[in-house]
Amino acid sequence: MKFPISMVIGNEKKQQRPRSKVLRRFVKNRLSVLGAFIVFITLTSAVFAPLLSPYDPNMVNTQRRLSPPGSSGHFLGTDDFGRDMLSRLLWGARVTIFVAITATLMAMFAGTILGLLSGFFMGWFDILVMRLIDILMAFPYFLLAITVIAVLGPGLLNGMIAIAIVNIPFFTRIVRGVVLSIKELSYIEAARALGANRYRIIGQHVLINCFPSIVVAGTLNIGWMITAAAGLSFLGLGVQPPTADWGTMIASGRQYISVAPHVATLPGMAIFFTVLGFNLMGDGLRDALDPRLKI
């Protein structure tokens, strides 16, 4: 006869960290709240870009090219094609953040599966995965990303795949580390003794306990992803013009920094504040979920 696991090891909910406690710790840190606020504003702008943009982001008006911020009808000025900077920034947020979040989810998904399986099963699979990770980590991050682009060719999707591949080792190692530290704990042993099969243990017990680490790593990683995605576009290897993207906007505005610095600096500021927001929020989440990791 099988007993429900909770009968043997007690009510699982009681063992989990109360959510309110985590939230209280997070809200107590004012910088994390500021970060969450910046992230909220950026995400809202990205989602509602079609409603918030005063113009079509690709509408060319050569008579108004390089207008400074504050010009009539163009609150943040225009770029070298006379396109409205505010509209392009809002639409650019959509592309840049979409690329960063999707790439993070892709890396998170692949890294979590690899980390879970290699940490749990060990043996030849673990050796194989870890050696592959060693090889990937033998490349400086950004170099590996442009190497992947060299294979796949420049473009939005390929840029996303490139920065996702680069980050798989990061998630794999984190998840594998957590799995190794929890798989010998008594509640896993109890689940095993109760006849739970290995995949049920991985899915219901191990994975759930990996979540805080995965969420923190993911949040802290999005900042890097935004920078990397914008970096690829800046080099002409990621998102391609005329699509509004913060990296391509900086690249095209670079030629005009002596006459119209706003064309390059505004998207740069947008990247800076968004990355800062994600970093502050990630730091706050890490401290709230696991205060031992506090820097």
Add this chain to the structure above:
Amino acid sequence: MKEYVVKRLLLTIPVLLGVSILVFSVMHLAPGDPAVIMLGPQATKESIEKLHQELGLDRPLVVQYFIWISKVVHLDFGRSIVLGREVFPEIWLRFKATIILTSASLTLAFLIGVPAGITSAVRQYSIFDAASMLIALAGVSMPVFFTGIVLIIIFSMNLNFFPSAGMYSPRGGDFLDLLHHLFLPALTLGTASAAVLARMTRSAMLETIRQDYIRTARAKGLAEKTVIYVHALRNAAITIVTVLGMQVGYQLGGAILTETVFSWPGIGMMMVRAIQARDYPMVQGGVLFVAAVFVFVNIIVDIAYAYLDPRIRY
């Protein structure tokens, strides 16, 4: 120690082998015939066939790999499709420029980050601590190419203090001219590393100065400077070396963007151009060379750990 160094060196062989296989695959994983991609759509049948023979593309993949790797160990990376020159001398020339940039940038990062981190830890919760950690947070969040553009706007265009592009003046320059050109790119590339170093040094020092042996050192009447710089810093040094080692990877990657912003004639700028032109021998050579350098830097970092903390053995 000797045994550890030998073991560590031997462990790099499979990694380097894996890296070489991955880099070799770059040309073969790309969709389409590499020869057609390299020569472009206007290539004739004869020229494609000639390139096939030249690169050995008509042979089995394993044979191609062994031919390629046997040449690579003799530093023969083939010939650039675009430049028509041998790849290795070009890489070496560009690499020297990159090494100058990354060394200067790491030095700047070390000189700014470590003292800032130590002072922040010693004066925890002071205004200096809050200000330096806020600046460090901003430094970590600033994309390197944007930092470069901001520094150009301030120091080159408005103040006219430093040149915004190149490594030497067009008339050719001396060491001072190189330093003049180097300052802005090095500061650009070093900002994020300085920020990371400051944050990690602070946290390592905070952890160390709370330990019993530091209290003992203070109790026996040692000067505060000796306690901090001799006793605490020695233990925090392991973290600092770890972070410095990790920063080498960041520097080699960040150099690609910094070199593009400042037109610095390094290996990063060379590779971006090679990727855009689909110059595969150049891309392969550049990537393999930089990855090999990175692997060896990691070995040096690992050996430095073992020296700093004799308990560390793998």
